[in-house]
Amino acid sequence: MNNFRLELEFIPDHVAIEIEGITFTNCAFLKLLIDNQDLCSSQNFEAGLVVWDELKRSLKKVDVI
Template sequence: MNKLNLVLKVFKDEFSIEYEKIIYSNSTFIEPVIDGNNLTTESTNRKGIVVWNEVKKLLANQVNF
């Protein structure tokens, strides 16, 4: 059976991280680790990022039918 861990990384103030040529600061990332392999740092496949403020904007502008 596979073991899933979620690692929370918080970048505040002067700390930042570059991801796909975009620099993020004052951000929080959740990194999936499966069987000890961190998929964010060890995978060569494209990783996903959810920018929650953008999701909120989309939901606020969504029209209900």
Template structure:
């Protein structure tokens, strides 16, 4: 089973991702087994789409958990992630260059999303990725 951490990252000033400037905003950061998804090849060129991550609490289904920084998931090679929820676990299954599967404790998964939601300061730092084109 994989360990999951989800936290908001508030940006003071300006950052550039894939040629796009973002300022005074919040990105959602995900760590799996202590490693940022930005450093895991399977997640390359992905920005977390918070609305869909939060929606994945509804249970098994396909969710657009990651998108391109421009908001078009196809630009970064992203499509829906298959989320499978059981009584005890939540799994992510997707294929990009390689087939990937991650499995988390359901209790931790729910807890991380709720904790991240409580830390968001959207009045001062709106979400950087607040909309996405659905595939």
């Protein structure tokens, strides 16, 4: 049986990280770990970044929310 864990990683405003050409500061990431491996570091999910504000805007465009 696989172990499933979520971790919340805070990025303060004085730290900047870049993922897929997007710079992030003053935010939080919800990391999904399966068997202690970060799913986003898996080759199958390298492009698995979801930005909440962008997701909300996309859903509004199709009248889902």
